[in-house]
Amino acid sequence: MVTVALSPSAPVIDRRIYGQFAEHLGRGIYEGLWVGADSDIANKNGIRRDVIAALRDIKVPVVRWPGGCFADEYHWMKGIGAPDERQAMVNTHWGGVVEPNEFGTHEYFELLDQLDAEAYICGNVGSGAVAEMADWVEYMTLDAGSPMAELRRRHGREQPWRVPFFGVGNENWGCGGNMLPLHYANLYRQFQTYVRNYGDNRITKVAGGANAGDYEWTEVLMARAAGHMDGLSLHYYTLPTGDFGVKGAALGFGEAEWYATIDHARHMDTLLTRHGEVMDKHDPGRRVGLYVDEWGTWYDAAEGTNPGFLWQQNTMRDAMVAALHFHIFHKHAARVRMANIAQMVNVLQAMLLTDGPRMIKTPTYFAFQLYTDHHDAQLLELGGAEELPAHTDLTASRAGDGSDDVTVSAVNYDLERTAVVEVTLPGRVRELVRADILAADRFDAHNTFEAPDAVGISAFEGADVAGDRLTLTLPPHSIVTVRSRLA
């Protein structure tokens, strides 16, 4: 029996834990989001309407852009102005294709407007200059009277935008400059000095963080630069094999690969614990947030696709990986303030896949949809979690919308056994306001353009209530969310 209890010290689950990442990579931006105003594909100001409608339903809180590795090669000035003023470049990291820079700063903020999401810009440290980064911040956030503000106005935008989050470089231990930690710590201190707050815009500055278990990186950054940052990032991808050389396939996997992938996903808990311990040493008050601004599954390139485009199918296994990450992020919510799945459309563990005018929702999309009730909700403490049946996991929160409803989400990642989970809630249940399940006959079930509705959310019939007791009967490889209104 698991007990779900209110605790005054439990943190709020920041909705930004459900953030997204959209890089100039493959068909993530072009086709996935941006089709241009003249396209036959229905769009508003160049951004496709079907994609926006779908993403609004999962309440995307924040979008990290423009990379990724692309960010440290991006020169923002090439992506502003009239279409014939945009300067193309070669996207050397991702397939060596020509990047037309049709989608730039203005188009990004148009996307955010349509999504009602916040900005999280990643600046160029690896191949950029301090002045270039400073100018970009000025262009975006200074109202008037400066060269950059006037340039923005000339390009049609009077009001400054809001930039609440700014990342100073990406993976600077790798594609972002191959730096050693102390070198980056120094550069971080220098670059961030010129990331200014203009008017009432207040920027949360995020330093480029470690790759997976590189605790030394976190140690050096915290020891040398913690006082200059508000957040430190962390990147960790889930691979079936754990080996970037031969990662494993997105489809056609067996039971062993299912469990191996789940084990690798659950490793995120260890990473957050250990990076958190290093951060606690230097920042016991937990002022600096941990920003897991890239996470998700990464498989071998699908046959017949450009390996530099990172396109992959998405099955119930991906949905399970996503749900387990949500539980882990909730558990570490006192330190983890944002997470951004890689990536939003057509790249890696995507929410949506497009094929020209067609669009499908992936199982991962539905996992995000199942967890929207946890956005900005108060985390509830679990007592007796060690008594949960094998291969199950659970998270619970009290709604942040003033209703006091309690939402429990649970997963059963066993491939054979149905699991029964009993939960004692902090009060008698008056009514079940939501009981939804994401499940499928097969553990590798997925949607295709030919069968777009093979996997989706349906009503969950396995929730029983007696007083303050909620009993969940979870089929194999299923994810459920039950929201209860207490008396």
Ligand code: AHR
């Ligand atoms: O998400 C794909 C790539 O993975 C990003 O560009 C990079 O930051 C990471 O290595």
